[in-house]
Amino acid sequence: MPIIIPEHIKERGKNDARRHREKQKEIIKEQLPGIIAEESIITGKPGKIIKVPIKSLEIPYFKSGKPSPSVGVGQGGGNKGDIIGKRKGFEKEKGHKRAGNEPGVDYIETEIEIEELIEMAMEDLGLPRLEEKTVKKLIIELGYKIHGISRSGPPSLLHRGKTVKEGIRRFWAFLNALRQKSGSSEFLCYRSLKQANGNINEAIRLLKDNAVDISDVDEKIEPFPILHPEDLRYRKIQESRSYRSQAVVFAMMDVSYSMDMEKKYFARSMFWWLVTFLRNIYQEVQVRFIAHDTTAWLVNEEEFFHTGEMGGTYCASAYELVKNLIETEYPVSVYNVYAWHFSDGDDFNAEAAAKSIQKLLDMGINMIGYGEIHSDKYTGQEFSDLLKTYINKFNLPVKKEDNFLVWGRDELSFMAVVLCHKSDLWPAIKAFLRKDR
Amino acid sequence: MNKNDLGRLSRIETRINNIAKEYSLLTTEIDFEIVPARRMLEAMSYWFPVNFSHWVFGRDFDKNRTIYEYTGQGIPYEQVWNFEKPRALLVKENPFVLNVLTIAHVYGHVDFFLGSAYLQRGRAFSDIAEEARNSTERFHRYGSRYGHIAVEEVIDASMSIQWQEPADPFLDEPDDEEARKYLIEKIRKRLSDATSLYGNQKNIDTKKDIISLEEKLKQLEYRTPPEPVYDLLKYLIAHAPYLNKWERDVLGVVRNQARALSPNRRTKILNEGWATFWHARIMRRLFQEGLLTPSEHGVFVDYHAKVTQASKIRLNEYHVGSALFENIQRRWDMGCFGSEYNACVDPIARANWDTKVGKGTEKIFSVRASYTDRMAIEDLFSDEFIHEQELYLYGIHIDKKTNEEIVYIVEKCPGIIRSVLKEQRVLYGIEPIAVVDGNYRGKGFLFLRHDYHGVQLNELYTRGTLEHIYRLWKRPVYLETRAQNKKIVYVFDGKQHKTI
DSSP states (O other), X not given: OOEEOOOOOOOOHHHHHHHHHHHHHHHHHHTHHHHHTOHHHHTOOTTOEEEEEEEOOOOOOOOBOOOOSEEEEEESSOOTTOEEEEXXXXXXXXXXXXXXGSSOOOEEEEEEEHHHHHHHHHHHHTGGGHHHHHOOOEEEEEEEEEXXXXXXXXXXXXXXHHHHHHHHHHHHHHHHHHHHHHOOOHHHHHHHHHHTTTOHHHHHHHHHTTOOOOTTOOSOOOOOOOOOGGGOOEEEEEEEEEEEOEEEEEXXXXXXXXXXXXXHHHHHXXXXXXXXXXXXXXXXXXXXXXXXXXXXXXXXXXXXXXXXXXXXXXXXXXXXXXXXXXXXXXXXXXXXXXEEEEEOSOOSOHHHHHHHHHHHXXXXXXXXXXXXXXXXXXXXXXXXXXXXXXXXXXXXXXEEETTEEEEEOTTOSEEEEEEOSGGGHHHHHHHHHOTTO | OOHHHHHHHHHHHHHHHHXXXXXXXXXXXXXXXXXXXXXXXXXXXXXXXXXXXXXXXXXXHHHHHHIIIIISOSOOXXXXXXXXXXXXXXXXXXXXXXXXXXXXXXXXXXXXHHHOHHHHHHHTXXXXXXXXXXXXXXXXXXXXXXXXXXXXXXXXXXHHTTTOOOSSTTOOOOOHHHHHHHHHHHHHHHHHHHHSTTSOGGGOOOHHHHHHHHXXXXXXXXXXXXXXXXXXXXHHHHHOTTOOHHHHHHHHHHHHHHHHHHHHHHTHHHHHXXXXXXXXXXXXXXXXXXXXXXXXXXXXXXXXXXXXXXXXXXXXXXXXHXXXXXXHHHHHHTTOOHHHHHHOOOHHHHHTOOOOOOOHHHHHHHHHHHOOHHHHHHHHOOHHHHHHTTEEEEEEEEETTTTEEEEEEEEOOHHHHHHHXXXXXXXTTOOOEEEEEEEETTTTEEEEEEOOOSSOBOHHHHHHHHHHXXXXXXXXXXXXXXXXXXXXXXXXXXXXXXXX
């Protein structure tokens, strides 16, 4: 018969599909700097699915180049020039050349949950390790709780169930020993043990003397617990405490500098990611926004990102405000304190700013970062007096990480970066959160 | 599918076989396997009933499964292999009448397999399914021994050039020694002609020619390949200096699969069109004979419509192909061909043309026997047919404001559409690239040449492909082509890309 039901063939599609998704993830990871700067992310709610343009995975082959203006043959009514359909295109970031260097392929849009993306980013950061060493925890005493079993304790905590279980175990052990020693049947041994009330020596004697009473009973073994003092089990009490970890992020921004929307977006994105990551480490994370020109003041988030141009600049004013807040509201003994400051680098008194930073470092702040925002055309040659002062004052060597300059020393909780492009965000965040510093 | 259904399907299959024979379709014994949808989706994605593991297959499986599970479209209904004994799958979960439709469709394909000169070529690789099945275990073993990533890399690399073959699918290029022997003999003959009084007078060479011929002869002694070869994998298997035995095995399997499948690429429109053309007829008969019920007719019509639906942005072979055979049959039945018809310019006379010559059936069978898609487009896509099918060329324009891709009709002129369709099928997407020198600069570098035909290569893809070839050749790889009307040579030396 030509129509047959064939033998079962091992399934392989799922596994190979998994491998494909793994490879896709690798690509997403490679493109993290670009993806992380996507604006749709920071406006996303938890669980939101974001679309990231990534390259479709295709094996490259010798392919002919640019198609002519007409790209394909289709079928249906219509005349020359008629629009037959629309679809969403992909934004190609200007100046973002990375993508072009890989062999591969057209952009496709892939969906990824924001949590998954955060997880990947965390992996890339090596963040979970941060917890062990640096996190300060608050201990909260909750009294006592019962937890575990011990061999001694007050009678009131005797664990009956566990104790009886031990006794039954002893019963079986004795019964076995009796059988081996006397060679009598199991039932006879049981009767003697029963008659001797669990005393094994007595039971042996009874067996020897043939004094075991087996009249009037069914041939049934009913185990009973034989308790010796070491069989007693007690509940254990422990002190109960819980740990709470909390952090505060001070977001500082120099509002004297006219930052365009794109630059403001840098700041927004940076803080969003900082707080997101810290929330994965600490149970509670607070953010305080500080705007400053020559003086500093606390603002809410909305104001922070929308405050317009003001007068001159004293960065020190912002740092001093942070210092006051730490002293009054966020003691470093219970808070993990992070501070980040965005500026264009103009400062009337760079020396004072450096001094204020030193004060914060002396207080034991976890990390303070300085981000200098430059225009796209920044060549990496010249930087501001403020940055220069910081470099000299704190003796900061420059390090190149992923083609990105970071000034900082491993043992110092202060670092500085210069940001020009969207793609600088990720290395900056990475440098700031890298635990080894 | 229960026992009753199975029995009924079996009886209908026997009838379809008879109907096919009545229509003079070529048939042979066909194995129909009833499988779950998952298995069908795998078969569609893995090219063969069982094939080695690779992420490319996984990617396609994922895509097909997503379409199947989430959109309800693309219900898998057809997979048939051109084996010695053709094999086809039927899906357990599919409606009964859809499985009947599949069987009828498969009979159309099988006739095409047996009757088309190109598909007969594919049948020459009849042990390919067995080879694919056996490779599964073997490749897995290689993975355990040499690392799964290493195996994946070699498969990736082989796949990147697996379709590279001579433009003539019937040609199996000779190996080095065979070609060398032949070429040397040819030049010697020519040299002896030149120096002999009785030589072939057509080949009178000048002194200079003779010197260059002698030089060529000298080179031929050690040159590899003696003559450019286009079957890249074949050349690499034979000559890549640092490949392990298992790597050559992988290359061989990947190459053979492409060789077996490549004839299909040349006859997509005709093959699907032919099967659709015949399934429509066979199904009609089954309904007439009462083997299928009137209530099943609705289901059949739905699926038939789905399969043959015209697409706005691609050419649906099921639709255009079957319409083409209908069109040819009608034209040749009514004598709408030949010089007299072609010379007639009166549209009314053309429209009413009917010589009652009745050559339609003969013509469609001869098209099935010896045409490729390209030949069919050139010869049979008449202006009337292109109009009737409402074919157009479309373009994509990006709206800078909304960042939307706007698809619009660029051209409706039949001549232009015909030439674009034809162009796409001159090379069937395979750029002609030959190994010119396997010992370039005397250093064992690989030198490839692209036969430039007016369209330059995509640079990103080219570089990626060169990296893959490097993975196999393990020495610098060169590719000569043209870009911006200049000769250009891409080089990949294992670390970086250069252009010369």
